[in-house]
Each structure stands twice: as structure tokens, then as C-alpha cells.
Amino acid sequence: MSVKISPSILASDFSSLGEEVVNITKAGADYIHVDVMDGHFVPNLTIGPDIVKSIRDKSSLPFDVHLMIDPVQPYIEKFVEAGADIVSVHPEANDDTQACIDKIKSLNVKAGLAINPDTEWEVVKPFMDQLDLILVMSVHPGFGGQKFIPTALDKLEKLRKEIDQSGREIDLEIDGGVNFENIQSVIDAGANMIVAGTTTFKGGPDEYANNIEKLRGH
Ligand code: DX5
Ligand code: ZN
Numbered sequence: 001m002s003v004k005i006s007p008s009i010l011a012s013d014f015s016s017l018g019e020e021v022v023n024i025t026k027a028g029a030d031y032i033h034v035d036v037m038d039g040h041f042v043p044n045l046t047i048g049p050d051i052v053k054s055i056r057d058k059s060s061l062p063f064d065v066h067l068m069i070d071p072v073q074p075y076i077e078k079f080v081e082a083g084a085d086i087v088s089v090h091p092e093a094n095d096d097t098q099a100c101i102d103k104i105k106s107l108n109v110k111a112g113l114a115i116n117p118d119t120e121w122e123v124v125k126p127f128m129d130q131l132d133l134i135l136v137m138s139v140h141p142g143f144g145g146q147k148f149i150p151t152a153l154d155k156l157e158k159l160r161k162e163i164d165q166s167g168r169e170i171d172l173e174i175d176g177g178v179n180f181e182n183i184q185s186v187i188d189a190g191a192n193m194i195v196a197g198t199t200t201f202k203g204g205p206d207e208y209a210n211n212i213e214k215l216r217g218h
Contacts, residue, residue, distance in 0.1 A: 160190025
């Protein structure tokens with residue numbers, strides 16, 4: 001199984017965000033991970049659709065947009081218009097998860113469901129046949145640079161089994177605290193899409209390609 005790297009631009013230099021997206025694309029990333037936070041669902045504020053739109057033409061890579069917002073539904077179309085290729089929503093938000101997935105699918109982009117560290121993996125089960133991606137949070141959402149929570153590994157294993165049994169092509173993404181030391185364990189547990197913020201952007205632009213190569217295990 002080939003592993004894809006999705007650097008979270010949350011860890012980039014926001015004062016030159018466009019350039020950072022260019023840099024990370026040249027450095028060999030597979031996706032651009034965009035962490036959207038609303039100061040309500042999570043205790044931090046980050047990126048809105050206008051910013052996504054402003055960086056969209058800096059890269060031809062798919063934009064992997066992770067919505068940590070509540071409500072979610074009213075904003076889905078705005079992010080797709082801004083250039084999202086994959087939109088992930090949280091079932092923990094007080095919004096109608098099924099309606100959010102329907103909305104994402106109606107806009108012809110990929111639909112993801114993201115689950116927090118305290119959420120049981122079974123929550124995704126009723127939605128499996130509609131999902132393109134399952135995102136397992138290995139930190140409590142809100143901030144980059146946190147420590148990996150190891151219970152995510154067990155969740156990945158369970159979900160990998162479930163995905164393989166389903167026969168559907170669903171990406172299994174891990175998000176939070178992934179570094180050079182623990183990446184092999186998340187891959188062994190079944191993840192095929194790896195979000196890495198702090199680790200990718202470590203050392204500045206000259207290091208991005210090295211960091212991505214190292215994450216891939218080279
Ligand atoms: C956390 C975000 C993550 C995170 C990744 O709420 O969803 O994408 O910032 O950053 P690192 O790799 O630094 O944990
Ligand atoms: Zn994220």
C-alpha cells in the first residue's frame with residue numbers, strides 16, 4: 001500500500017502562506033492539509049474559505065480540508081467553491097452528519113469523517129458506504145505540535161479491517177503528533193494517509209523535501 005503525505009499548513013509560516021504551499025508542493029507532498037477551526041468546536045481560530053481560495057492556484061495537489069467547525073453544513077459549499085477536493089467533517093459537531101455528507105457528495109468532492117480521540121471507531125460504521133476517507137485524530141483537535149495519543153493505533157487497526165472487509169476504496173488518514181519515530185507504527189496499524197504539520201515544516205523550506213522523504217521511510 002502506498003503511503004501519502006498530507007502536510008498540515010497550520011505549521012507553516014502564515015506570513016508567506018502562498019509561498020509555503022508552493023514549497024511544500026515542490027518538496028513532494030501528496031496533498032495539502034488545511035485545518036479549519038472556528039474557536040467554538042475547538043479552542044482556536046485558523047483558516048476561512050477566502051484564504052483557501054487565495055492559495056488554491058499555488059498548487060495542483062488536492063486540498064484535504066479538515067473542518068473543525070460547528071455548525072458545519074452552511075460552510076461546506078464555500079470551502080468547495082474555494083477549491084477543496086476532500087472535505088472532512090466531525091460527527092462530534094452538533095450538526096446533522098448525514099446531511100453534511102450528502103452536501104459534500106452533491107458537490108462532487110470526496111467526503112471524509114474525522115473522529116476525535118475519545119470517539120469510538122464504530123461511529124463511522126453507518127456512513128462507511130458513502131465515505132472516501134476516514135480521519136483518525138491522534139491528538140485532541142485545536143493545535144499543532146501536540147503529543148501523539150497511542151490509543152489511535154488500535155482504532156486504525158479496527159478501521160483498516162472494516163475498510164478491507166467493505167471492499168470499498170476508503171483512505172485511512174491519521175492526524176496529530178506524527179513524527180519520524182512513530183510514523184512506521186501508524187502505517188503498520190493501517191493508515192495510508194499521513195498528516196504531518198510540525199514534522200514536515202521543521203527546519204524551514206530547505207528541509208521540507210528531506211522531511212517528507214524521511215517520513216516516507218527513505
Ligand atoms: C489538529 C490538526 C492537525 C495538526 C497536525 O487539530 O487537525 O492537522 O495540526 O499538526 P502536527 O503534525 O503538528 O500534530
Ligand atoms: Zn487536521
